[in-house]
Amino acid sequence: MNFISFSLMSRRKGKGFFRTVIPPLLLAACALPALAQPAPTTARKQVYARVQQQAADAIRQEAERNRWEDYQAKLNLFIPSEISQYAPCTTPLSVSMPGGEHLDLRRLRFDVRCESGSGWDVAVTVKPDIYLQVLMAKQTLERGHVLAAGDLTRRKFNISNLRGGYLTRPDDAVGLTVKRRVRELQPISQSQLDSPVMVERGQRVLMVAVQDGVEARTMGIASKKGRKGEMIKVKNESSEREVTARVVDMGVVRTGYVSAR
Numbered sequence: 001m002n003f004i005s006f007s008l009m010s011r012r013k014g015k016g017f018f019r020t021v022i023p024p025l026l027l028a029a030c031a032l033p034a035l036a037q038p039a040p041t042t043a044r045k046q047v048y049a050r051v052q053q054q055a056a057d058a059i060r061q062e063a064e065r066n067r068w069e070d071y072q073a074k075l076n077l078f079i080p081s082e083i084s085q086y087a088p089c090t091t092p093l094s095v096s097m098p099g100g101e102h103l104d105l106r107r108l109r110f111d112v113r114c115e116s117g118s119g120w121d122v123a124v125t126v127k128p129d130i131y132l133q134v135l136m137a138k139q140t141l142e143r144g145h146v147l148a149a150g151d152l153t154r155r156k157f158n159i160s161n162l163r164g165g166y167l168t169r170p171d172d173a174v175g176l177t178v179k180r181r182v183r184e185l186q187p188i189s190q191s192q193l194d195s196p197v198m199v200e201r202g203q204r205v206l207m208v209a210v211q212d213g214v215e216a217r218t219m220g221i222a223s224k225k226g227r228k229g230e231m232i233k234v235k236n237e238s239s240e241r242e243v244t245a246r247v248v249d250m251g252v253v254r255t256g257y258v259s260a261r
Contacts, residue, residue, distance in 0.1 A: 041088060042084075042088055043083050043084075043086040043087065043088050043089065043114070043120070044079060044083045044084060046088060046089055046093060046114075047079055047083055047093065047112050047122060047124060048077060048079060050093045050095055050112060051077060051079075051095065051110050051112060051124045051126065052075070052077065054095045054097075054110055055075050055077075055108060055110070055126045055128070056075070058097070058103060058108065059073050059075070059128060059130070062103050062105075066168075067168075068132055068168070069132075069133065069168070070132075070133060071130060071131060071132040071133075072130070072131045072156075073128055073129070073130045073131070074128065074129040074130075075126050075127075075128050075129075076126065076127045076128070076129070077124060077125075077126055078124065078125040078126070078127070079122070079124050080122050080123070080124075082122065083122055086114070086120045086122075087117060089114035089115075089116050089117075089120075090116040090117065091114070091115055091116040093112055093113065093114055094112070094113045094115065095110050095111070095112050095113075096110070096111045096113075097109065097110055097111075098111060105128060105130060105159065105160045106127070106160055106161070107125060107126075107127055108125070108126040108127075108128065109123060109124070109125055109126075110123070110124045110125075110126065111123055112124055127160075128160050129158050129160055130158065130159050130160050131156045131157065131158055131159075132156065132157065132159050132166075132168065133154045133155065133156055133168060134154065134155070134156075134157050134159060134162075134166040134167065134168055134187050134188075135152050135153075135154060135166070135167045135168065135169075135170065135172075135173055135187065135188045136152070136153050136154070136155055136157070136185050136186060136187055136188060137151060137152070137153075137182045137183065137184055137185065137186055137188060138150070138151055138152060138153045138184070138185075139151070139184050140181065140182065140183055140184045141178045141181070141182040142178065142181055143178055143179065143180050143181055144177060144178065145177070145178045146175065146176070146177050146178075146196055147173050147174050147175065147176055147177075147178065147193070148174060149170055149174055152170050152173060152174070152188070153185075154168070154170075155185070157187055159187075162187055162189070164189040164191050164192070165189040165190055165191060166187050166188075166189055167188055167189060167190060172190070173188060173193060175196070176193040176194060176195060176196070177193065177194050177195065177196045177197075178192065178193060179191075179192055179193060179194045180192060194227060195227040195228040195229065196227065196228075197225050197226070197227055198226065198227060198228055198247050198249060198250045198251065198252075199222045199225055199226045199232065199247050199250075199251060199253065200222065200225050201222060201223065201224050201225045202221065202222065203221070203222045203225075203251065204219055204220070204221060204237075204251075205219070205220055205221070205222050205234060205251050205252060205253050206219060206220075206251060206252045206253070207219065207220045207234060207236065207243075207245060207253055207254075207255055208248075208252060208253070208254050208255070209254065209255045209256060211256075218236060218237065218238055219237045219238075220234040220235055220236050220237055220245075220253070221234065221235045221237065222234050222253070223235060223242065226247040226253075227247060228247055228248065228249070229246065229247065229248075230246070230247050231244055231245070231246055231247075232244070232245060232246075232247060232253070233245075234253055234255070243255050243256075
């Protein structure tokens, strides 16, 4: 198994500018199209050059899709040693990703195939290290804490090692409730957060409904607690009819129809 590493850097909000950085001892072994070197003369060099390009494109597309800003990526290529037994391909190599467009940033696989001559194929693994500014807790946050802007900081972290995901924008976290304890300088993910409870069980709530452009309001009693967007049962105080309603704000639910009788 041959191992090769190279780095990519973004500039100005991940617009797709990359700079290839390779240690001097590897320059002779690496095919860099940007340096206008001769076409690769071995199968290994062909595979390296093709997978390098494909991996860089995949990371760039992921950056654009997730709006990464000022990120750095180090792509570690693992090429099977059997490649040394194959003759150089006289036609362009075909490359596919078994996982499709979904990227597992911990490990990327590329299936490379040569169609010329007797043909050959190899599976190349790319393990990226992607450093990105992510949200972290300034101090330890206990369960039930409602996040404020002052609770958060942004620092670079290797997101390839984050199993639970990550957040990059404070607006995606402020106002949400911590579901379990978060340690100081621990990256914060969506799975760790929840909307705050806006309706408590047994609470008197405002029931709002709009029908044919007319808004109706009455009071009701919540049968269970609910967070924003959740559906709960609410008993209409006037009609004593229990209906399903969606929590929309603190002490406010929205129903399909409100009856005063």
